Amino acid sequence: MRAVVQRVTRARVLVADEVVGEIGAGLCVLVGVAHDDDEGAAAKLADKIVGLRIMADDAGVMNLSAGETGGAVLVISQFTLYGDTRKGRRPSYLDAARPEHAEPLVERLVDEIRSRGTVVATGRFGAHMSVELVNDGPVTLLLEV
Numbered sequence: 451m452r453a454v455v456q457r458v459t460r461a462r463v464l465v466a467d468e469v470v471g472e473i474g475a476g477l478c479v480l481v482g483v484a485h486d487d488d489e490g491a492a493a494k495l496a497d498k499i500v501g502l503r504i505m506a507d508d509a510g511v512m513n514l515s516a517g518e519t520g521g522a523v524l525v526i527s528q529f530t531l532y533g534d535t536r537k538g539r540r541p542s543y544l545d546a547a548r549p550e551h552a553e554p555l556v557e558r559l560v561d562e563i564r565s566r567g568t569v570v571a572t573g574r575f576g577a578h579m580s581v582e583l584v585n586d587g588p589v590t591l592l593l594e595v
C-alpha cells in the first residue's frame with residue numbers, strides 16, 4: 451500500500467457538490483492499493499499513519515502524532531498513486547489493484563485507524579471526488595508498506 455500524507459488545518463472531499471467527508475486539523479491521506487497488498491499491509495499502514503510524528507508540539511517542533519494530538523484523518527482512495535510514468539506520457543495503472551481487491555483493503559485501513567482511537571472521515575470509493583485542503587507547513591510525506 452502507498453499513501454500520500456498531508457498535515458492539514460482542514461480538509462474535505464465532495465462528490466457532486468455534496469460533502470461526504472470533512473475534518474479539521476489532522477491528516478489528509480490519499481491511499482493506493484497494489485495487487486499483492488493484504489490486511490496486514492492495511493494494519494501496518496494504519497500504525498504508521500496514526501503514529502507518524504509530524505504534528506507540532508508546544509515548541510512548534512514536529513514531535514507528536516495525530517494519535518497524540520487528537521487530530522482526525524481523512525482517508526481518500528487514489529488508484530493513481532500506482533500510475534507508472536516511466537514510459538511515454540500516458541500513465542499505466544497495471545500496478546494498481548482492481549476495485550474488488552482495493553475497496554475492502556481501504557475499508558480495512560479505515561477500520562484499523564479507528565480502532566486506534568482516531569476519528570476518521572472518508573471519501574467515496576470509485577467516485578469522482580473533489581478534494582479541498584489547507585496543507586499545514588506544508589508537510590507532505592509518501593508512505594509505503
